[in-house]
Each structure stands twice: as C-alpha cells, then as structure tokens.
Amino acid sequence: MPDATPNSKGPAPIQGTPQTTEPAPIPADQVKPEDIGTLSIEYRDGQPVIVVSGGKYIPAGLTVVDAGGHAVGLFSAGPLPSDAQAKLLRPAMVVVSKIPVPVTPSIDEQA
Template sequence: MTDQQEPTEIPGLTVIPADDLKPEDIGMLSVRYVDGAAQLVVTGGTALPAHLPVVDAQGAVVAAYLQAQIPPKRSLARSSAGDENLLLDAVATVGSVSIAYNANSNEHSYYR
C-alpha cells in the first residue's frame, strides 16, 4: 500500500505541496472518542494532510484516510398539511428527522 492517491479538489481548500509548508503551518493531530466513535482533532496550524496513512506497531501501512468533502448541513424544510411523502422521503434519505407541530388551534383544544 505505497501508492498515494492525488488529493481531490474540495471547494474552500487548497492543496499545498508538503515542501512548501513551514513547521508552524502544520496542525497537530490527535484522536478522541465521542460516544464510541473516533474523531481526529486538529490543534494549531493551518494545514492538514490530504492523505493520512495508518500504520501498525511495526510501521507497516494498514489503511489510509483521504480528504473528503463534508456534506452540506441540512436545511429546514416546510411541508403542507398532509404531505406525508415529504416526511417519508426525509426519513429514507436523511435518517432521523425532527418535526415541529403547531397545536395552537381550536381543533387541538379538546381530546377524547
């Protein structure tokens, strides 16, 4: 696993050759676990690796992480009354969803 893939272009990020970086430009990476899931944490610097090899205790490469574009944040969607298809589509494509329901009307004043 010695081949390094070329970094892909991601809007807002610039690929910088490693030879052009100063030591103070390079962020320090560490790993933390949140709810059992690993996260890479960068501290300081302004540059991150586009290719991150993972090595075992002997230094042999066992995996690699490549930069990837972060999906955009989800936005608010409004549906009209009775539009269950929009909700079903959101559950199918997004996963968990939150809904807000306006119960401030006379129809909701009494329950049986």
C-alpha cells in the same frame, strides 16, 4: 512505533481556491513546519474523531500503520458533507489485518 513528529517535508496541506468549492492540495514543501497542525484521535460518543491543534494546514492523507509500522490503511481529507449526506453516513470499522502482528517478548520473558 514511528515518532509522531511530521517528516522533514511535512504533510500535504489543504488550501481553498476561489475557482473551486473543494480545498485544493498544495505541495507540503511550501508550508512552514510551524503552520502544520498537530493531529490526535479521540472518541466522542463512541466514534473516532481526528482533532487538529494549532497550525493552518492538515494532511491531505493519513497512512494508518500497525504496531509493527506496516501500512494497513489510508484516510483522505475532503470537504464536509451536507447535513443530508452526513445523516446517511454510518459509523463503520474496517479490518486492520488478518495476519497476526508479531509480539516482542517482554524483558521478563526474554530472561
């Protein structure tokens, strides 16, 4: 699995502008590496939550990869919904892949 360290250009961070109500993406190369938040995933009340620690910026999008490193999905950042809209959101899951991921044999199985 690829290392969790951001690549040399970093993620596409978000910054708010006075003319818009939604954050506007800014080029990742304009963000210092120390200003990029570290992401982790936790489950709270059975639902996945992306947690940011440190930094001032988060990626505008996240690529989801399987155990083999193949892209299988994408998440996009956006504004939080209003309370009324949030109540309409229902937790859901998507199929990662219908193709079985090859499993590398353990050392014991190779011997």
